[in-house]
Amino acid sequence: MEIFGVPTQALFGQLLIGLINGSFYALLSLGLAVIFGLLNIINFSHGAQYMMGAFCGYFLLTKLGMGYWWSLLLAPIAVGATGVVVERLMLSRLYKLDHLYGLLLTFGLALIIQGLFRNEFGSSGQPYPIPPELSGGRNLGFMFLPNYRAWVIVASLIVCLGTWYMIERTKLGGYLRAATENPSLVQAFGINVPRMITLTYGFGVGLAALGGVMAAPIYQVSPQMGSDLIIVVFAVVVIGGMGSILGSIVTGFGLGLVEGLTKVFYPEASNTVIFVIMALVLLVKPAGLFGTQK
């Protein structure tokens, strides 16, 4: 069977890869958006923290013999805790300055983290096995769907929607949104805004680490797994605009799909298609698809 001269197997295969990539775009851009909302900084070390999550899972497995499911729980907590430390010790000193300093600081942190891991592990990837519960796959008739990949898409959707629900529909999320609008007023109501900011940064970093653990069985664990990804995620964020949580989820998955389709029809452009879309969006709607220009 063929569609537009492309075998359906190949087409759906690439669409699946696109959805997988899209899951990670969505998870990472969501974390960036949450952090940006409250801290007003762009977390350049997000890619490095995603990589730390993957390595954390790898250590838990090789050093402590703890499997994938434990990693899924423990890696985000551990990496998120490092995020809390970073926020307390460094980022919190910069809030009164231009937001660009936050970008520069987190860029420097990303260099440190990636450099340290590359010293230790070189550039080659470490394999991470697919958990036995999710090995194998099923034949859907038109394509073969590996169970683990299906799980990544579903899990990422659940986490994204859960985050959306927490921010938009719960009381805690209400405080968060209020503090985004007017931190000093929220503080005047007796809410500990600095602590909220710290925990928000930790949560965003934790999301990145969760993405890292989920990515480990698919992409291998390597020190530079996050460095190019984060630039694509920046483009995703520019396209979606960071004003809306749902917007960044939709944009993430959508752009993953577009990238997958490009791999089928014009593979030469698959690396650049997201940047081209970014340029087009900037021309037509500078604030981003779901953003509002401030």
Next chain:
Amino acid sequence: MSASVSHALAVHGSGDARPLRIAFGVMLAFFVLAPAVIYPVFLMKVMCFALFACAFNLLIGFGGLLSFGHAMFLGTAGYVAAYSAKSWGVSPEIAILLATAAAALLGWVAGLLAIRRQGIYFSMITLALAQMVFFFYLQAPFTGGEDGIQAVPRGRLLGLVDLSDMAAMYVFVTAIFVFGFLAIYRIVHSPFGQILKAIRENEPRAISLGYDTDRYKLMAFVLSGTIAGMAGATKSLVFQLASLTDAHWSMSGEVVLMTLVGGLGTIFGPVVGAAIIITMQNYLAQLGAWVTVVQGVIFVVCVLAFRRGVVGEIANLIRKPL
């Protein structure tokens, strides 16, 4: 939003230009005399990166725009200069002119897109555009992919002076560096530069005064990209090599670091910063990935405790702009 950047910037003001003249004399004397004791290729590398950083500083220091994609200009101009000198056999001055024009064109296109958003978005957009340019060079046939364009002939300047002679090349590079440096000085101290600073300090007010701020920002972006391109073209002739390294995002990060270490918004800061970072890379080269770690640490230290940079601190000490 950029008002707070200026707190970390050196004191500006018309006032006394004497310290600037003295500093310029010291810098010139250094680059004239240093080849006697320091390896000239290293000095030429410093000058190329110093010019690159000065161009970058024009944008962040005086326009308040943090570009995280300046490697695209360095890389593009490097490729154009190397390709035209090697494959078309044009003379070095033509190669540099072509490459600088290419960087200007790229600056215009990228600038049109990037200035549509402000602050942090501007940085992300320039980074993404530069990454797109990088992938283009990775795949385009004329760049030689991972190998780059090697064995670029330095040629004969104006058909007369053989630039494969080290002394001639050194004089040529110094002339380009001084020309670019003075051009930036002139731009910063022109009415255009003053308006740029006004936009950095308070864009809405500049708009209310009737300035079409987008046009000024675009112009600053094009100028910065053009001069960065001039540095890249010269660099590819010095090393007789144009490679992907120059277009990679880590290069964009390095130029930010050089400018930050030297002093954002100072005239001489980028030169000092480039000299420091290039020297450091030279000494640490055998340590591999530790260079990245050290650079990261410098970034963090500068942002947390040393926002004025070396030259900014000196300027603050003598209470004169440098």
